[in-house]
Amino acid sequence: MLSVAEAQARALALAPKMPVVELDAAAAAGRYLASDLHARRTQPPADLSAMDGYAIVGDGPWTVIGESRAGAPFGSALIDGQAVRISTGAHMPAGADRVLIQENAERTGDHLRCTEDMPGRGKHVRTCGFDFSEGDLVLGAGSRIGAAQVALAITAGHSTLPVHEAPLVAVIDSGDELSVTPEDCAPHQIPASNGAMLTTLLARMGCRVERIGPVPDDRQALVDAFASAERADFVITSGGASVGDHDLIRPALEEWGASLDFWKVAMKPGKPLLIAQRENQLIFGLPGNPVSSFVTAFLFVLPSVRAAMGAAETLPRLVTLKAGCSLPAGGSRQEFIRGSWDGLSVTPADSQDSSALAALAASNCLIARGIDASPISAGEAVECYLLENG
Numbered sequence: 145m146l147s148v149a150e151a152q153a154r155a156l157a158l159a160p161k162m163p164v165v166e167l168d169a170a171a172a173a174g175r176y177l178a179s180d181l182h183a184r185r186t187q188p189p190a191d192l193s194a195m196d197g198y199a200i201v202g203d204g205p206w207t208v209i210g211e212s213r214a215g216a217p218f219g220s221a222l223i224d225g226q227a228v229r230i231s232t233g234a235h236m237p238a239g240a241d242r243v244l245i246q247e248n249a250e251r252t253g254d255h256l257r258c259t260e261d262m263p264g265r266g267k268h269v270r271t272c273g274f275d276f277s278e279g280d281l282v283l284g285a286g287s288r289i290g291a292a293q294v295a296l297a298i299t300a301g302h303s304t305l306p307v308h309e310a311p312l313v314a315v316i317d318s319g320d321e322l323s324v325t326p327e328d329c330a331p332h333q334i335p336a337s338n339g340a341m342l343t344t345l346l347a348r349m350g351c352r353v354e355r356i357g358p359v360p361d362d363r364q365a366l367v368d369a370f371a372s373a374e375r376a377d378f379v380i381t382s383g384g385a386s387v388g389d390h391d392l393i394r395p396a397l398e399e400w401g402a403s404l405d406f407w408k409v410a411m412k413p414g415k416p417l418l419i420a421q422r423e424n425q426l427i428f429g430l431p432g433n434p435v436s437s438f439v440t441a442f443l444f445v446l447p448s449v450r451a452a453m454g455a456a457e458t459l460p461r462l463v464t465l466k467a468g469c470s471l472p473a474g475g476s477r478q479e480f481i482r483g484s485w486d487g488l489s490v491t492p493a494d495s496q497d498s499s500a501l502a503a504l505a506a507s508n509c510l511i512a513r514g515i516d517a518s519p520i521s522a523g524e525a526v527e528c529y530l531l532e533n534g
C-alpha cells in the first residue's frame with residue numbers, strides 16, 4: 145500500500161499539462177499564471193499626493209498659485225512660499241516635497257498658513273515607483289490569480305494574462321443502488337450524491353465538468369461510460385473501487401485500455417483509491433463512501449487539477465491548531481478526522497464513519513493524524529487542513 149505522500153506525488157506527476165491561453169485579466173481569476181509577469185509601467189508613475197490639502201515649498205506662510213488634481217497636474221515648478229491645492233492621487237508639482245493636509249491649514253483667499261505642526265519632508269507623498277517599477281517581477285509563474293492579483297496585473301499594464309486552460313473533467317457515478325431523483329428513492333436505493341459533490345469541488349476551481357451516469361454495476365456499461373469520456377482530461381469515478389464482487393472499476397478500466405498506476409493508499413478514510421492512465425487522460429477511482437470520496441478528492445484530485453492548471457502550490461496547506469479534547473494514538477493508516485475549528489480549538493465530529501454526511505457537512509477541517517502518532521491531550525497542537533466546506 146502506498147503512503148499518502150507517495151500517492152500524492154504520483155497524482156501530481158501524472159497530471160495532464162493543459163495548454164496556455166490568454167484571458168482578460170478579470171476572466172483569469174481562479175486560474176494560475178502560466179509565466180512570470182513583469183510590470184510594463186511604473187506605479188506610481190510620478191510622486192503623488194496621498195491626501196487632500198496643499199503641496200507646499202518652504203516653511204510658510206504660502207500663496208496658493210493653482211491646483212493639481214488627479215488626472216490634471218499643475219504645469220510649472222513652485223518656489224519657496226508657494227503652494228498649490230492638491231487632491232489625493234494628484235501629481236506633486238516640481239519643487240514641492242510635502243503635503244499640508246487641509247485639516248491643518250487655514251486659507252483666506254490665496255493666503256495659506258499652517259495651524260498645527262509643520263509636515264516633515266516627504267509627508268503624505270507617495271514616491272514614484274514605490275509600489276513597483278517598469279520591468280519588476282510582479283507575479284511569479286504559478287501564482288493563483290485572485291481579486292488583488294487581477295488589480296495588480298492591470299495596474300502593471302496587462303489587460304490579459306497567460307493562464308492554463310481549465311481541464312475538462314468527466315465525473316462518473318456508479319452503482320446499481322443509485323437514484324438520480326432524491327425525492328423518488330426506493331428503500332433499496334440511495335440518492336447519487338457523490339457526482340454532485342465532486343462537481344461542486346471541481347467547478348469551484350474553474351473546471352468544465354461533464355456528469356455521466358449513474359452507471360449500473362456492469363462491466364460493459366462501465367466501459368461504455370469510459371468511452372463516452374474520451375475527450376476529458378480527468379475522469380473521476382466514485383464507488384466500485386473496493387474488493388467486492390460488484391466492484392468493477394478496475395477491470396472495466398483495463399478493458400477500456402487504461403493502465404493502473406496504483407490501487408490502495410494507507411489512509412482512513414479512502415483506502416481503496418486508485419489512479420490509472422490512458423494516453424493523456426488521468427483517471428481517479430475514488431471510494432464510494434461519500435466521506436471517502438470527499439477526502440480523496442481534497443487530497444489527490446484537487447491537487448492534481450491544480451498541477452494541470454500550472455499552480456505553484458498544489459497540495460493543501462497544513463495548519464497547526466490547538467486540540468479541544470484528547471485524541472487517541474494513530475493507527476496503521478494515516479487518518480483524516482473530520483472536525484470543527486471554532487477559532488480557538490479543534491474538536492472531532494461525533495461520527496467518523498466514512499458514510500456520515502451530516503458530520504462531514506458540519507465540519508470545517510480535517511485533523512491529520514500520522515501512522516502510529518502518539519496520543520495527545522487537550523490543548524496540545526495538531527496538524528489540520530482547513531476545509532472550504534459550505
Ligand SMILES: Nc1nc2c(c(=O)[nH]1)N[C@H]1C(S)=C(S)[C@@H](COP(=O)(O)OP(=O)(O)OC[C@H]3O[C@@H](n4cnc5c(N)ncnc54)[C@H](O)[C@@H]3O)O[C@H]1N2
Pocket residue numbers: 317318319321322334335336337338339382383384385386387388391413414415416430431432433434436498499
Ligand atoms: N472486504 C472489504 N470490504 C471493504 C473494504 C475492504 O478493504 N475489504 N474497503 C472498505 C472501504 S475502506 C471503502 S471506502 C468501501 C469503498 O467501496 P467502493 O469504492 O467499492 O464503493 P461501493 O461499494 O460501490 O460503495 C460504498 C458506499 O458508497 C455509496 N456510494 C457509492 N457511490 C455513491 C454515489 N455516487 N453517491 C452516493 N453514495 C455512493 C454506496 O451506496 C455504498 O454505501 O469499501 C469498503 N469495503
Ligand code: MOO
Pocket residue numbers: 411412413414415416431433436498499
Ligand atoms: O477507507 Mo474507507 O474510505 O474507510 O471508508
